[in-house]
Amino acid sequence: MSELIDVSVEFSRLKLANPVFTASGTCGYADELADFTNVNQLGGFITKSITAKLRQGNDTPRVVETDSGMLNAIGLANIGLDAFIQEKLPIIAKLTVPVFVNVAGETIDDYVAVVQRLATEQAIAGFELNISCPNVAKGGLSFGTDPAQVTEITSAVKQAAGEKVLMVKLSPCVTDISVIARAAVEAGADALSLINTFTAMVIDIETRKPVLANKTGGLSGPVIKPIAVYLVNKVYNEVTKERGIPILGLGGIRTASDAVEFIIAGATAVAVGTANFVEPNCTTKIIEGLKRYCTSHNITNIKELIGSLG
Amino acid sequence: MTNESFGPNKGMFDAAVFANKQIGQRFYRLGLEFSADAAAAFAKASPGQFAELDLSGIALPPVEGIAEDLRDVSERKILLRRPFSFCDVSSHRGKTKVEILYCALGPATLRMTALSAGKSVSVIGPLGNGFRMPAGKKMVLLVSGGMGAGPLIHLAKTLTADCPDVEAIAFAGAKTKTELPFEKPTDEISQQLGFSLHEFARFGVESVLATDDGSIGYQGLITDCFSKWLGQRSLLARDAIIYSCGPEKMLARMAKIAEDKKIDCQISMERMMACGFGVCQSCAVKCKVNGSGETLYKLCCKDGPVFDTREVIFSA
Ligand SMILES: Cc1cc2nc3c(=O)[nH]c(=O)nc-3n(C[C@H](O)[C@H](O)[C@H](O)COP(=O)(O)OP(=O)(O)OC[C@H]3O[C@@H](n4cnc5c(N)ncnc54)[C@H](O)[C@@H]3O)c2cc1C
Ligand SMILES: Cc1cc2nc3c(=O)[nH]c(=O)nc-3n(C[C@H](O)[C@H](O)[C@H](O)COP(=O)(O)O)c2cc1C
Ligand code: FES
Secondary structure, three states, X not given: OHHHOEOXXXXXXXXXXXXXXXXXXXXXXXXXXXXXXXXXXXXXXXXXXXXXXXXOOOOOXXXXXXXXXXXXXXXXXXXXXXXXXXXXXHHHHOOOOOEEEEEOOOOHHHHHHHHHHHOOOOOOOEEEEEOOOOOOOOOOHHHHOOHHHHHXXXXXXXXXHOOOEXXXXXXXXXXXXXXXXXXXXHOOOOEEEXXXXXXXXXXXXXXXXXXXXXXXXXXXXXXXHHHHHHHHHHHHHHHHOOOOOOEEEEOOOOOHHHHHHHXXXXXXXXXXXXXXXXXXXHHHHHHHHHHHHHHHOOOOEHHHHOOOOO | OOOHHHOOOOEEEEEEEEEEEEOOOOEEEEEEEEOHXXXXXXXXXXXXXXXXXXXXXXXXXXXXXXXXXXXXXHOOOOOOOEEEEOOEEEEEOOEEEEEEEEEOOOHHHHHHOOOOOOOEEEEEEEEOEOOOXXXXXXXXXXXXXXXXXXXXXXXXXXXXXXXXXXXXXEEEEEOOHHXXXXXXXXXXXXXXXXXXXXXXXXXXXXXXXXXXXXXXXXXXXXXXXXXXXXXXXXOOHHHEEEEEEOOHHHHHHHHHHHHHXXXXXXXXXXXXXXXXXXXXXXXXXXXXXXXXXXXXXXXXXXXXXXXXXXXXXXXX
């Protein structure tokens, strides 16, 4: 029965076999994950953030657990554009799922440089613009909290991205996320992803110092899910619905029910981050669970669910 | 990638608990049994490799069973898996038994004490790179601090099986007697070599103990004890190799001793790990770039947890 259910979705110019992605920074460049799950079963794959030059990242501890969540301050540690092209692109080229390269930088030129170099690569379906990383001194979140800068960076990258789908990843650490969402969409974003992590702190009460070397980190995991669902619904109602722009919803998803909530709230697709660390094959489970949900609720096409909040 | 012909090298598997024995005030030995593909994967596990256990679904032991100083922290809900190395791995008739020596010190390890025989646990592994044995070594020195003894017990076993001509000696230290993660030392304890630690003696490996407070064995740091011992021996540096596991401060001291004596030294490092299999970048270890003043971060879970002391820049 569940084979008759259509879980495919249209995500901007892409047709996805199902609406489940892995989130940036939680699945590397797909190679390590292959030991635990079949990446090609996904709806889409998003790489760790790539920057123009290699980034060493922050000192350790870079992560700390908290009730039903975790904080990370990796500091965008990544191999840099050249090594990405040499070492990782060939691996990605073998995948049959659409791959988004997540791009980060300190200046607009940094972002444009990475996107320009990759815009002609067949292996890449699109870019996810990370203007919402809370763990770096320059760039990152500072782009994502100011609508004028969001406009500027989105339009510059849009030009460089050519035919590739451009998705802009939003931070929840703003007064009104719809203002930022609108700026991105009006400057040419083909899709939005939300949310990135919340800036947070855990204190070691013995030393009276922050646990993380970076002092603060980004909060992710089940603890942020209800806020993420709310923000997806808000952006869907206030910005994307009337413009037909798809949302990739994420934040704390671990089960199919979690994914269904996001879709009902207005997400066309969802991404799974932190949960991959605990259950590296949980995306497979979620895809199966989505089909089961549709079957038991007499839904033949998952598109019926998108934004169906009553 | 998986190696089809020999089954996967690693994966996410369910293990059956066959034992979980308390061996000291806070120390336990957990026995896990794997079948089928998992048995094949873990049969290949080498000393120093580790596994990630999902302990989030296990209920806490009754509050009376929890040390008073841990009752408050024990209530924290856990989300992430926890990394543990092995103190023994054995295969028989398609099943592989893996034992873990652990200390109950926080919410996850306290839950671990509640695992009873017959229960099932989700395990990802075996992960990382274990200790390597360069050719031509005649003398192996195993030096552990506190909980670090586990992988060195496993190493003592494989060494005596694979390299019977190599002499091995174990040095084990802790703050005080009750913080040594062994079942009661059997023989008279002195500051000399002896077969006092059953865990090593069963492989014909003698041991020396040290405690900071002198409650058993040498009084002082295990690194001082080891250093003194080295000073009394005339030992060809190139014949010897040191394997060590323990707190980072101790490992930094071991690195210094090894450098001074020009003896090869491999250590098993720890970092807070969110994934354990190389995707999250949380477990960075600062390392020297060969022949230059530059540094780079390696991943404890994927490039380690065993490192050569010459490459590591210690944070402690
Ligand atoms: C490769 C590797 C192998 C390990 N092997 C063993 C083993 O064989 N036996 C064993 O008992 N423990 C081992 N550990 C440590 C073990 O993972 C931690 O003790 C465990 O995660 C604690 O979980 P908890 O929830 O009980 O306590 P938490 O509340 O998470 O921690 C309690 C205390 O332990 C410290 N701690 C927690 N995790 C780590 C860590 N990864 N490294 C250093 N300190 C930590 C915390 O800072 C805190 O002070 C290993 C760790 C690594 C990285
Ligand atoms: C360890 C870790 C590393 C991350 N790295 C990145 C990154 O490089 N770029 C990015 O855009 N988001 C990064 N994120 C954020 C996630 O993609 C995601 O937005 C966030 O974790 C919320 O989803 P979750 O609760 O399912 O994890 C990272 C998250 C974690 C936990
Ligand atoms: S713990 Fe995730 S990369 Fe090492």
